[in-house]
Amino acid sequence: xxxxxxxxxRRKTIWINVSFQSAAFVLALLLTTVxxxxxxxxxxxxxxxxxxxxxxxxxxxxxxxxxxAPLLLTTMGVLITFSAxxxxxxxxxxxxxxxxxxxxxxxxxxxxxxxxxxxIVLGILAGIVGGALWAxxxxxxxxxxxxxxxxxxxxxxxVATALTxxxxxxxxxxxxTGSMSGTxxxxxxxxxxxxxxxxxxxxxxxxxxxxxVVVYFLLRGTHFGLRLxxxxxxxxxxxxxxxxTWQHMLASFLLCGVFAGxxxxxxxxxxxxxxxxxxxxxxxFTGLLVAMLVNFHALWAVPVAxxxxxxxxxxxxxxxxxxxxxxLSGVLQGLxxxxxxxxxxxxxxxxxxxxxxxxxxxxxxVQS
Amino acid sequence: MDVExxxxxxxxxxxxxxxxxxxxVPAGTIQGxxxxxxxxxxTLMKVLSGFIHADQGAILLDGRxxxxxxxxxxxxxGIGMLHQDPLDFPPMRVIDNFVMxxxxxxxxxxxxxxxxxxxxxxxxxxxxxPDAYVDSLTVGERQQLEIVRLLWxxxxxxxxxxxxTGISAAQKERLFAALRLLADQDKTVLFxxxxxxxxxxxxxxxxxxxxxxxxxEARPPYTTRQLVEMMFGKAISIGKRVPCAVGETSLRxxxxxxxxxxxxxxxxxxxxxxxxxxxxxxxxxxxxxLFMRAVAGLLRTTGGRxxxxxxxxxxxxxxxxxxxxxxxxxxxxxxxxxVPGLDLTEHFVLAEKKGGFFIDWEGGRALAEERIAxxxxxxxxxxxxxxxxxxxxxxALLALLRVSLRLLLLExxxxxxxIESTIYIWSKLKERCGQGTxxxxxxxxxxxxxxxxxxxxxxxxxxxxxxxxxxxMNTDRLGELIGGKGWPEEExxxxxxxxx
Ligand SMILES: Nc1ncnc2c1ncn2[C@@H]1O[C@H](COP(=O)(O)OP(=O)(O)O)[C@@H](O)[C@H]1O
Ligand SMILES: [Mg+2]
Numbered sequence: 001x002x003x004x005x006x007x008x009x010r011r012k013t014i015w016i017n018v019s020f021q022s023a024a025f026v027l028a029l030l031l032t033t034v035x036x037x038x039x040x041x042x043x044x045x046x047x048x049x050x051x052x053x054x055x056x057x058x059x060x061x062x063x064x065x066x067x068x069a070p071l072l073l074t075t076m077g078v079l080i081t082f083s084a085x086x087x088x089x090x091x092x093x094x095x096x097x098x099x100x101x102x103x104x105x106x107x108x109x110x111x112x113x114x115x116x117x118x119x120i121v122l123g124i125l126a127g128i129v130g131g132a133l134w135a136x137x138x139x140x141x142x143x144x145x146x147x148x149x150x151x152x153x154x155x156x157x158x159v160a161t162a163l164t165x166x167x168x169x170x171x172x173x174x175x176x177t178g179s180m181s182g183t184x185x186x187x188x189x190x191x192x193x194x195x196x197x198x199x200x201x202x203x204x205x206x207x208x209x210x211x212x213v214v215v216y217f218l219l220r221g222t223h224f225g226l227r228l229x230x231x232x233x234x235x236x237x238x239x240x241x242x243x244x245t246w247q248h249m250l251a252s253f254l255l256c257g258v259f260a261g262x263x264x265x266x267x268x269x270x271x272x273x274x275x276x277x278x279x280x281x282x283x284x285f286t287g288l289l290v291a292m293l294v295n296f297h298a299l300w301a302v303p304v305a306x307x308x309x310x311x312x313x314x315x316x317x318x319x320x321x322x323x324x325x326x327x328l329s330g331v332l333q334g335l336x337x338x339x340x341x342x343x344x345x346x347x348x349x350x351x352x353x354x355x356x357x358x359x360x361x362x363x364x365x366v367q368s
Numbered sequence: 369m370d371v372e373x374x375x376x377x378x379x380x381x382x383x384x385x386x387x388x389x390x391x392x393v394p395a396g397t398i399q400g401x402x403x404x405x406x407x408x409x410x411t412l413m414k415v416l417s418g419f420i421h422a423d424q425g426a427i428l429l430d431g432r433x434x435x436x437x438x439x440x441x442x443x444x445x446g447i448g449m450l451h452q453d454p455l456d457f458p459p460m461r462v463i464d465n466f467v468m469x470x471x472x473x474x475x476x477x478x479x480x481x482x483x484x485x486x487x488x489x490x491x492x493x494x495x496x497x498p499d500a501y502v503d504s505l506t507v508g509e510r511q512q513l514e515i516v517r518l519l520w521x522x523x524x525x526x527x528x529x530x531x532x533t534g535i536s537a538a539q540k541e542r543l544f545a546a547l548r549l550l551a552d553q554d555k556t557v558l559f560x561x562x563x564x565x566x567x568x569x570x571x572x573x574x575x576x577x578x579x580x581x582x583x584x585e586a587r588p589p590y591t592t593r594q595l596v597e598m599m600f601g602k603a604i605s606i607g608k609r610v611p612c613a614v615g616e617t618s619l620r621x622x623x624x625x626x627x628x629x630x631x632x633x634x635x636x637x638x639x640x641x642x643x644x645x646x647x648x649x650x651x652x653x654x655x656x657x658l659f660m661r662a663v664a665g666l667l668r669t670t671g672g673r674x675x676x677x678x679x680x681x682x683x684x685x686x687x688x689x690x691x692x693x694x695x696x697x698x699x700x701x702x703x704x705x706x707v708p709g710l711d712l713t714e715h716f717v718l719a720e721k722k723g724g725f726f727i728d729w730e731g732g733r734a735l736a737e738e739r740i741a742x743x744x745x746x747x748x749x750x751x752x753x754x755x756x757x758x759x760x761x762x763x764a765l766l767a768l769l770r771v772s773l774r775l776l777l778l779e780x781x782x783x784x785x786x787i788e789s790t791i792y793i794w795s796k797l798k799e800r801c802g803q804g805t806x807x808x809x810x811x812x813x814x815x816x817x818x819x820x821x822x823x824x825x826x827x828x829x830x831x832x833x834x835x836x837x838x839x840x841m842n843t844d845r846l847g848e849l850i851g852g853k854g855w856p857e858e859e860x861x862x863x864x865x866x867x868x
Contacts, residue, residue: 217726221726221727221729223721223724224725226727229707229710230707230710230714233707234704234709236698237704239686239687240705241707241715241718242690242719242721244687
């Protein structure tokens with residue numbers, strides 16, 4: 001009986017949450033509209049153009065899906081560090097390092113005579129290792145060096161970008177001169193198989209869905225996930241309850257790096273087929289936004305990440321169609337996060353969330 | 369100022385914290401507000417001071433209805449509150465904390481504020497150093513700072529929520545003198561407590577809350593029995609001292625030293641037998657906290673040796689000692705003991721982890737239900753710990769302990785709890801002693817120390833007495849030692865070495 005009421009209560013809070021968040025969404029849309037009006041752009045047309053850009057043709061839909069996969073992966077990674085109370089801003093760099101490691105292995109092995117599928121698998125594994133290594137660097141700086149993970153992450157992001165540029169214009173430059181368009185593309189047999197005629201690789205989607213399921217269960221049903229949460233919410237109490245705290249923080253960085261590295265590996269093997277300067281495509285930062293929106297619920301990330309991917313892809317056409325900058329999608333995303341966080345704050349103020357069972361009025365306590 | 373509360377109602381979810389409370393306090397009165405934990409005292413006071421909105425009801429000051437929506441409104445109307453759990457004190461200087469609340473164009477300049485601070489403090493006999501850092505003050509000194517600050521902001525009604533927890537006997541005397549002086553200056557004082565002796569010795573009149581209702585009032589001379597009956601609906605007594613039958617030596621400390629930037633505790637020798645209870649007495653910050661945390665493996669020792677059941681635990685982390693049967697329960701339950709945001713089931717699963725990757729939630733819930741029943745916690749497996757009352761949080765902490773323990777270290781195990789909870793918690797602890805667990809506990813309640821310890825260590829300014837038989841002590845003697853009186857020059861140290 002007690003369980004039923006608890007479940008129905010939980011369902012009720014979920015619906016309250018959803019309605020508050022929808023309100024935030026409408027507000028974000030309104031504010032963006034006001035902003036568009038202020039700069040003299042037709043808002044309706046702008047939204048239409050984003051929609052058409054994201055879903056107007058099969059190609060557009062596939063492009064949106066292509067962006068969806070790495071975004072889901074980075075979101076999953078960030079959710080893990082969030083649970084441990086850590087702001088893994090360094091995720092951009094971790095994606096980048098994943099891409100670099102994958103490129104490195106593919107370059108090493110492309111003439112080795114190994115079967116292409118094996119090279120691809122090894123390349124992806126290398127990407128995962130790269131991401132994890134870069135993340136554990138931020139983790140070590142945090143746990144042993146006392147460097148806040150935000151600063152450490154920012155620094156490492158810069159290093160990762162510099163490293164990419166150096167590789168593209170230095171050791172890995174195209175024959176002749178290096179160019180911003182990246183390294184020489186890999187031969188087609190080293191591409192992750194795609195739907196014929198398009199760049200969309202079902203493998204990338206499958207891997208990212210697996211990631212969602214894994215993180216969902218990790219955070220919800222495992223001792224590790226629960227311990228991460230305890231560390232994130234109250235490190236000292238977690239320690240006294242027997243949780244080795246720094247080990248868990250480090251592990252959360254490492255796992256986040258795994259997902260980020262995988263995202264980077266997929267950018268190389270499935271999307272660009274080479275290393276380009278901005279290989280991480282801001283999926284790390286966007287993943288942080290998505291994670292903030294979904295408030296630890298891995299499954300909610302699926303639709304929200306799709307929406308964000310659609311916004312990004314859809315706004316690519318804005319400059320051409322309406323002479324608007326494509327950063328409009330960023331404006332909308334940023335506003336959305338801000339408003340959702342604000343509305344969440346308001347909700348917590350409005351409702352006292354602490355619910356404890358009714359206490360019988362009589363002195364029923366049996367003591368001493 | 370004359371304060372009147374009319375028909376105050378407040379519910380939290382399903383908990384009725386205040387039900388139709390009426391209270392009228394004339395100026396110049398010390399009004400006691402008595403009630404066991406969770407009775408609704410803090411809630412009522414927070415309503416008056418603007419921290420909580422009543423669902424219903426009115427507040428009248430000098431007969432005029434006022435609207436109080438925030439603590440700022442309250443202080444503007446002349447109402448100031450000292451909280452039960454002192455709100456965060458950031459690392460700032462006393463003088464900064466003092467002027468902080470008054471910004472804007474009213475800003476009087478630091479020099480003037482410093483003068484005011486000194487003058488007000490002198491009036492009450494408080495020794496407040498304007499340049500000391502707030503986080504280095506004792507609980508009692510923080511209270512003094514708050515009193516002075518609220519008066520400076522123009523408070524004419526002062527609310528004290530459980531001000532006697534965590535302060536020394538001497539500080540309590542000074543506090544009471546200050547409260548009497550406030551009343552003489554025609555201020556209205558609301559004094560919240562669950563301790564009978566405080567209320568009896570101080571208040572001009574008392575009302576008693578029970579489970580949200582105002583169930584009665586009394587005027588001096590008070591009869592303890594009557595007050596207790598109003599609080600609990602039945603009379604209870606603390607009971608007789610029960611010394612434990614004690615066994616072999618379990619914990620052995622040799623020449624243990626530990627220090628922080630303020631204080632050095634040097635060369636403690638102690639042999640604790642299985643099932644023995646050792647009380648650590650002393651004013652807050654005399655070294656007992658350092659000592660306790662060092663034994664727990666939470667602080668690095670600077671010398672000496674800790675061994676438990678013959679196993680050397682010196683320099684090992686708390687996680688290691690925990691594996692060997694040591695547990696530490698901190699005084700700040702929500703800051704260090706429990707994880708706000710997690711529910712009871714999650715806590716039991718965390719504490720109980722036996723291996724395996726996936727959580728058996730069914731099992732966890734069953735365990736939670738079992739322990740909730742066993743420890744009489746008012747809550748469900750899905751209750752978040754921050755929604756429990758202090759007494760129930762403490763019960764939860766006890767319920768989270770491993771089944772078999774060798775050494776249990778407790779900081780203020782019953783601070784802020786009512787008599788009933790105190791008795792209950794000690795009955796649970798004594799049960800553990802019966803199973804061979806040794807207990808070390810810190811408390812500022814001398815009676816608790818004498819009541820429940822077999823031996824007592826007194827701390828004063830980093831000095832540690834040899835273990836003293838509790839049965840041969842009384843509160844007067846203990847009080848003297850805590851205050852630094854009656855310490856022999858050096859010979860105790862010798863005696864202790866011989867003992868170890
Ligand atoms: N913010 C809150 N949210 C939910 N319940 C609360 C809150 N504050 C107090 N309560 C509940 O209201 C009751 C009265 O609490 P309180 O006024 O703190 O009691 P007291 O100060 O007399 O110990 C308790 O059952 C407590 O758990
Ligand atoms: Mg209270």
